[in-house]
Amino acid sequence: MTATDATTRPTPETVRMTLREAHKQSLRAALDHDERVFLMGEDIGAYGGCFAVTMGLLDEYGPERIRDTPLSEIAIVGTAIGAAMNGMRPIAEIMTCNFSLLAMDQIINNAATLLHMSGGQFNVPVVIRTTAGAGRQLAAQHSHSFEPYFAHVPGIRVVSLATHADARGVLAPALEDPDPVILFEYPRLMTMEAEVPVDPDIVDLSSAAIRRPGSDVTVVTYGATQHTVLDAAEALAADGIDAEVIDLRSLRPLDDATVFASVARTHRAVVVEEAWRTVGLGAEVAARIAEEAFYDLDAPVARIGCAEVPLPYAKHLEDAAIPQVESIVAEVRRVMHRG
Amino acid sequence: MTATDATTRPTPETVRMTLREAHKQSLRAALDHDERVFLMGEDIGAYGGCFAVTMGLLDEYGPERIRDTPLSEIAIVGTAIGAAMNGMRPIAEIMTCNFSLLAMDQIINNAATLLHMSGGQFNVPVVIRTTAGAGRQLAAQHSHSFEPYFAHVPGIRVVSLATHADARGVLAPALEDPDPVILFEYPRLMTMEAEVPVDPDIVDLSSAAIRRPGSDVTVVTYGATQHTVLDAAEALAADGIDAEVIDLRSLRPLDDATVFASVARTHRAVVVEEAWRTVGLGAEVAARIAEEAFYDLDAPVARIGCAEVPLPYAKHLEDAAIPQVESIVAEVRRVMHRG
Amino acid sequence: MSRPSPGRFRLQAPPNLDAEHGLDLLRTMVRIRRFEERCVELYSAAKIRGFLHLYIGEEAIATGVMAAIDLDDAAVSTYREHGHAIAKGIGTDVIMAEMLGKVDGVSRGRGGSMHLFDAATRFYGGNAIVAGGIPLAVGLALADKLQGHDRVTVCFFGEGAVDEGAFHESINLASLWNLPVLFACENNHYSMGMALTRAEAQTDLALKAASYAVPAWRVDGMDVLAVEEATRKAVTAIRGGEGPVFIEYETYRFRAHSMYDPDLYRDPDEVAAWKQRDPIPALASLLTELGHLDEDGLATIEAEADAEIDVAVTFAESSPLEPLDDLERFVVSEVTP
Amino acid sequence: MSRPSPGRFRLQAPPNLDAEHGLDLLRTMVRIRRFEERCVELYSAAKIRGFLHLYIGEEAIATGVMAAIDLDDAAVSTYREHGHAIAKGIGTDVIMAEMLGKVDGVSRGRGGSMHLFDAATRFYGGNAIVAGGIPLAVGLALADKLQGHDRVTVCFFGEGAVDEGAFHESINLASLWNLPVLFACENNHYSMGMALTRAEAQTDLALKAASYAVPAWRVDGMDVLAVEEATRKAVTAIRGGEGPVFIEYETYRFRAHSMYDPDLYRDPDEVAAWKQRDPIPALASLLTELGHLDEDGLATIEAEADAEIDVAVTFAESSPLEPLDDLERFVVSEVTP
Ligand SMILES: Cc1ncc(C[n+]2csc(CCOP(=O)(O)OP(=O)(O)O)c2C)c(N)n1
């Protein structure tokens, strides 16, 4: 058990926990609820999980259900797909999305494709958990944000989990989904704590979430970055700018209706993401807003993404590469004073 | 030799050739020009190339320079990267971009990243040739258009080659580029013939090309689809709509200046691509137009992409999934009569 | 290199060969052959499009393997799969409809030649990424084991697939977890134009399996009886919980890699020598020798196969196309299971 | 399982051991050890961040291997690379500056601990994708061969990398093309928390190399003299055009996988037993026995190492940060070669 798991005792209604613990609770609930569920991935068992999310589960559920695998990303994903086609509900873990590049063929050419290619005969109820994001000085090969790659592909559902409620609520619907679901978790948020209801909220993970209502400008984001955006929104509020912050949450399909409705009220939009800006999710959101809410807009939609560099190790460079409170505030201000 | 290679004799100034032959000439010129150049890939030698582009080169240049490889996409790309870092100028072929998914880790985590990660010490002058696109009833696993994936990544140059001049002109600049270049070719265009100058034109492959000047609407496209778009433009012309057709050609970096200049004249834009629409290149182009040319626009930028399905085998379904003259014409008309 | 030479010539009858069983094997091989010959015609007539990879010459493998497994065992195949699909028990009518891209095709016209799927016979496709189906087979077998099913998964792949990392990761996992998978390697000595001897530094494939502690046998893939016998032994061991087995079936494709392939890389003498080993006449003469078959009997089998394919083509031709409105169906599931 | 047990205990002196050479080996190992011990301190002081993978316990491998190759031979490494980098000849000052993310770091602060690169010593990184550097090594060797250079490329990777398809594709290609690569497998018996015996169905790694026709030897990786001798033999063969060699260096990491790892998966007795085999005291006592070293000599070596690391830290601390304006440099090349 990690130090942060040993938090203060719950009041009758709420309990304080880390996001790591929220993820783990959700896995435990899935394992308890459906005996077809099993976990497989690198170091999820004896090691306790790369980010300690699965710590303890091996002891609780045993090696048949918590399956440590060799370092074989193709086989991990492909085997999970096969097991899903044959009656099981595997939850496969690819430690980080950086390594998911090794499994892209299985994810796209098999998981996303088999149902259609088989004329509807073989659905693939696999859940793939992975992580994304920079901010821990892990340098280029460990800091990618590949949500946009998966959001591009028909046949998979993509959900990003950056709050306790979403983390705890996700696995029930994900496992009910007859089709592949890819879950993004965010290592740099694992120790984030929150007071949450003892019983997890039911969340609709196919919808976007308005994390902060506001009337002046819509800031659309997803993943860990939303916490930076919320901080920026507070800074802007102090300055008289009331930003509405939308967490896309479901990255495929996109709940653009929530975005359009917001823009119809605010008339201005900024999209903030940690992935590279070019051909990112921000491009998609900006394009959709321009298509569907063009006449609502008082200014062009602005986008902030990762600087177009492989993520550097040095902290000042890494910080400069990814969206920060200051850069978000500056961009929102720019959009507010224009048009 | 394929039948189409035996075409009519050249006039003194021009010669008729297929696009396949144009690609081959370019490879031959590269091999002749620089002894550090060698080709490696699956079936490029004894078989003559999956699309017969390299047919005959093994006999001409021998097995040291035309290197047949095992079916090992990771090793093909990774080995080419290593050779490029150590003085050679490899041209690696991944038969189709469908299989490039197996090599994504090498392309992104190594080719695109090593220069930056090494603080500028190791550049990677590798050229990767691959193919994209549907239209030949090859079904889901053989019909992908993954140009958007590569256009997303800093550190690589991405060029799409859908005309004779570009095919013949590409390799000289690509091989001069000290950094990785990914070239997209289009199987369904291989037998397309054209009358071309005996000596290849010099083309600036970092720029977009205006394939058809026009004044009413800008249609932005790339790859094989541009020929469909040009047909659509003719149909529109008959109808009094004068479309400007822009081939992006360089997919990374994007020559958006050419696009903006056009939109400043036409005030309307449609982006047409064969990749899935969501988080595609069309999104990026639409987002940039909205950002930089917002006040020039008389109507929202429209996007046409592949239907959000894995490509089906049956011809009528495949045709319905990818942009066709009719769907392009209809969309341009819609944009013209709006706003 | 000696490997691509055809080896010994005549089938040996096992002591206990049942006449009806022998004839069934022959029927299946003939049906596959005739089916594919008709496909060539339909390809020339532009009714079949896309890639078409023929199994002609290799029919003994699918036929012998499927004869050795149970109905509810699973199969995973490649793009060279007509033989596997027919031998597994999918109707030639629905396969042919698939070849023509019709709605009554096994994959509703979405898959074509390379992507035949059939839940009823547990035929899990039809994978056109070399080695792409291998991890799926491992997963199917894992699910069977976890659910206590006494079932085996046969995974077909060519010797070229052994070049791919996916093969190695998968066979290691299957062995480590002791899963009921038969790795059925169809070694036809070429992957497209690449001879095995030019693609693998070590061409003894059994050594690769051994490096994962998987028992590996080499079998004459032109001898349907040998194929069946070896497969039966392997499947018995696998079903008995002994973990995966790797069988290398030595064979040869009589035709080019696909309809696009000018086949410039093989020595015509080599092709001709292997054609002498055609598994169909080989079995037919053995059965004739044993008195189980005469000329009339063979003619009847061929005529029945032709008639079946006629029916299949008629069925396929008259099957409607999927309505265009249904293009986007099956991207996500329509029912929650 | 018997493999992770430490095996025999004492170094054997080769008959012709040169005193100065022995002391050099000792110096290098001590320098690596002291460098990393200082890194731990700097990590605790939050001056080094990100992942930090220590090589402590494994120093004999880098030291022995680099002693056996030439200056212009190339090395490709992993994220556990400080030892390789120092033994290859990169200055501890510029490595330390890299650890601190400074502009004078070998990778200008962009790589950090996992991505040390140095063109001058032909050190090609620092790859943090398990097995991701292996194909690069094959390519480096291919280029040397094509250009007629008489150079060898040493490719370091852990036993965990053998699980990855990339390893298999790469060693096959190297063998097929007879390339000058030394596959230097550092078998420390664990990949993160995964014991080799739990990750590979066949733990005899030599069989994997054999399945690609690559000769494979197993060497005691705690014995720097054995490491050097075996490597020298391999490199001679490779340089002689005999193609790649695979050496499994048996070793053990004394510390957790990275600074994040609570190390819950190893038996403390196992760790303690291996620590008895620490390669540094082992060589020191051998040299003492042979009369090449006394307590003062050892103290001097340690003091020199400490002094060197002091200088390195001072250099690193005083090195400036890359100006923020230069963030986007080196995404594309600045000069055309
Ligand atoms: C990953 C991948 N690489 C390349 C191809 C192109 N390709 C299709 S079939 C084939 C040859 C495969 O040979 P083998 O595995 O021996 O099977 P065979 O065709 O001989 O039955 C190749 C290279 C592909 N489909 N997938």
Ligand SMILES: Cc1ncc(C[n+]2csc(CCOP(=O)(O)OP(=O)(O)O)c2C)c(N)n1
């Ligand atoms: C492709 C990939 N998968 C997983 C990881 C996470 N990871 C980093 S080091 C490591 C263990 C590697 O073990 P081994 O190859 O034995 O080297 P060692 O760390 O023991 O030196 C793992 C799983 C990674 N970096 N890359």
Ligand SMILES: [Mg+2]
């Ligand atoms: Mg083959």
Ligand SMILES: [Mg+2]
């Ligand atoms: Mg290890």
